Amino acid sequence: xxxxxxxxxxxxxxxxxxVLLRCxxxxxxxxxxxxxxxxxxxxxxxxxxxxxAATLVKGINGFEAEFKKSETSFHLTKPSAHMSDAAEYFCAxxxxxNNDMRFGAGTRLTVKP
Amino acid sequence: xxxxxxxxxxxxxxxxxxxALRCDPISGHVSLFWYQQALGQGPEFLTYFQxxxxxxxxxxxxxxxxAERPEGSVSTLKIQRTQQEDSAVYLCASSLFGTGGGGELxxxxxxxxxxL
Numbered sequence: 001x002x003x004x005x006x007x008x009x010x011x012x013x014x015x016x017x018x019v020l021l022r023c024x025x026x027x028x029x030x031x032x033x034x035x036x037x038x039x040x041x042x043x044x045x046x047x048x049x050x051x052x053a054a055t056l057v058k059g060i061n062g063f064e065a066e067f068k069k070s071e072t073s074f075h076l077t078k079p080s081a082h083m084s085d086a087a088e089y090f091c092a093x094x095x096x097x098n099n100d101m102r103f104g105a106g107t108r109l110t111v112k113p
Numbered sequence: 114x115x116x117x118x119x120x121x122x123x124x125x126x127x128x129x130x131x132x133a134l135r136c137d138p139i140s141g142h143v144s145l146f147w148y149q150q151a152l153g154q155g156p157e158f159l160t161y162f163q164x165x166x167x168x169x170x171x172x173x174x175x176x177x178x179x180a181e182r183p184e185g186s187v188s189t190l191k192i193q194r195t196q197q198e199d200s201a202v203y204l205c206a207s208s209l210f211g212t213g214g215g216g217e218l219x220x221x222x223x224x225x226x227x228x229l
Contacts, residue, residue, distance in 0.1 A: 034217060036220075041222070042222055042223075043117070043204060043220035043221050043222045043223055044156070044204070044206075044218075044220040045220070046217045046218075046219075049217055090155050090156070100146060100158045100161050100169060100172075101146070101158070101206075101218055102158065103148075103155035103156045103157075104155055105154060105155045106153075106154070106155045
C-alpha cells in the first residue's frame with residue numbers, strides 16, 4: 001500500500017527565506033503525488049501534483065516540487081517565503097489502482113517577519 | 114455547484130446522539146470521498162464512492178459510522194450514538210474520474226463535529 005511520510009511537523013522560516021518541506025513516499029509502483037495546503041478552518045487546496053509527465057512540477061503561489069525516484073522523495077520548495085504562506089501543508093499519494101488518497105501528518109509552516 | 118459544499122459547518126452533539134453530515138460534490142464528479150481529520154493530524158480515509166456504489170469502506174472506524182450516496186450525487190455520513198472520540202473535522206472530497214488514479218481531489222471546507 002502507498003504511504004507518505006512528512007519529516008518535520010513544524011517548520012519556521014523568515015520572510016524572504018527558502019521554504020523546504022520534506023515528503024518521502026512508499027510505493028511499489030510509480031505513484032501519483034500531491035501537495036495540498038490548508039488554511040485555518042478551511043478545506044484542502046491543491047498546490048501541485050506529479051503524474052509522471054515531468055519530474056519538476058510547478059504549482060500555484062510560486063511553489064514547486066521535484067520527484068526523485070532514487071530518493072523516493074517529493075519535497076516542496078519555494079525560493080522566497082511570504083507571510084501569506086503560513087499554513088499547514090500535506091503531502092499525499094494516490095496509486096494507479098487505488099481509489100483513495102493517503103495523506104501525511106502535515107507540516108505547519110510559520111513565516112517570521 | 115462551483116465547489117464541494119458541506120453542511121453543517123459546525124455541529125455540537127451530546128454523547129449518544131446521532132448526527133448526519135451532508136456533502137454536495139462538484140457536479141459531474143464520479144468519485145466521492147470522506148475523510149476524518151483529528152486536531153493537528155492529516156486527513157484519514159473513511160470511505161469512497163464511485164457514483165452510487167460504495168467501493169471501499171475500510172476506513173470507517175466502527176459500525177456506528179454509515180455513509181450513503183443513493184443517487185450518485187449528494188452523500189450523507191451518519192454517525193450513530195456519537196462518542197467523544199468522534200470529535201473531528203469530517204472532510205468530503207470529489208474527483209472527476211473513477212479508478213485509475215492521477216486525478217486530484219477537490220475538498221469541501223469540512224464539518225467540524227464536537228461531541229460533549
